[in-house]
Amino acid sequence: MTGKKFALLLFFFCCCTPYNVPAELVDRSVAIVNNDIITLSEVNELGQPLFQKAASEVPPEKLQEVMEQIRSSVIQKLIDKKLLLQEAGKMQITVSEQEVENALQRILVNNKISRQQFLEELKSMGMTEPLYLEDLKGQILRSKLVNYEVRSKVIIPEEKIIDYYDLHYTEQVGAGGYYILQIGVSKNTLGADGRKLSQKKAKEKITKVHKLAQQGGNFKELAQQYSDLPSAKDGGDLGIFQEKEMAPFMRNAIVGLKPGQISKIVETPSGYQFFTILSSQEGQIITKVPYESVKEEIREKLYQQEMELLYKSWIESIRNKAYIKIL
Structure with a gap:
């Protein structure tokens, strides 16, 4: 598997909302999240790269245990995603087609790849462009929600930046x-x-x-x-x-x-x-380096750390208020 293919798979696993598998497969609900359900096909689709990796690397006597751990982890990720989408719906947060196209162009530029090359990579993984764009739209939607609920509340005072500088750069x-x-x-x-x-x-x-x-x-x-x-x-x-x-x-x-x-x-x-x-x-x-030369780098690092803590606290508060049942 090429580095780009791996990066794409990782992107889908971490960020994207999965799709139902073909209709001929038997499907069933595996979890309830308020008024939404999570299906077995969603779990299988999102966890497929990890299931395949485990099947090829884990000893047979431990395979079932590892598969259950992966399944549980995937379900928890899907629960969080469902909750985020529900919150976005309540706040009427939407994403335009132009925003999706702009995001795709940034991905192409950052990966130094043409659109045609990108489509070929998707095809080799069994993914179509419309499905990918729909997944990307979901990711932008979640990003907007997190930005509104979490990022706007993160403030990094100058004293914190100076303390970090003194600890790591002097x-x-x-x-x-x-x-x-x-x-x-x-x-x-x-x-x-x-x-x-x-x-x-x-x-x-x-x-x-x-x-x-x-x-x-x-x-x-x-x-x-x-x-x-x-x-x-x-x-x-x-x-x-x-x-x-x-x-x-x-x-x-x-x-x-x-x-x-x-x-x-x-x-x-x-x-x-x-x-x-x-x-x-x-x-x-x-x-070791002048303060001004690393000030913004430190601010961004502390910002990301603080945002991660607030996000975890925020998503946990949403979980506590939600009706969640794993079947």
Whole structure:
């Protein structure tokens, strides 16, 4: 199964309202949700990918138990979906055809796929475009309802953002500690031509980057661009090390450095490295990234967390008021 097919199946399982299976199959009610019913065919349709996966992977002696767990989970998901649709009906929340088309276009753009390719993927899964669009319409309807009932009530004060920033984006230097950034070039890294760098080429590369750093280049940006060490993605950020925790080559290069100074190039067992330190002063608070650069990212993360908590509380309150019976 391709990644796109899997993503589509996951989308249907998590978000979409299922459809009845062909009429020739025997159907029956498995649950009542106020004035609506959930049918066996709905459960089978929504749970089909999980049922098939369990059938192929679970040992025979445990299969029945796992199937029952999946069935129970699917029924609970369907109950929540029925309740959401009922609430939308009470509030007369509707979705236009243009809204559905706009949503589909966003899906196509985000997945970098043409409409024709998308239709072929649907066909390979036995899904038609009208059925998919109807499912998408249901998802938009639910999103509108959740937006009205939950999202509009979520407020993230500035103090929460600052607290999160202090916890996750700053660090305090302890006694004898050094906050270290590194840049390194491995002797076995691949060059632009796809070949491994020779020791000579590796040294030439690290010398070039070292010079850029000494000339005032942004150390973190240089690390992201030139370093081939795991720390490169974090701008060469290694965090805080005590002197006794450092490898000898690191200790010799770092001890005695002042914040912002660039160390000499040192040879390591695998290549060449050099360092800088942000601080070696006890009690100094180090900011890993500027607050303003991550403020909105933090706000969105906290917003999603708070919304999830409120949503769970809200759907639970609806459940408590509803008539629900599993048959």
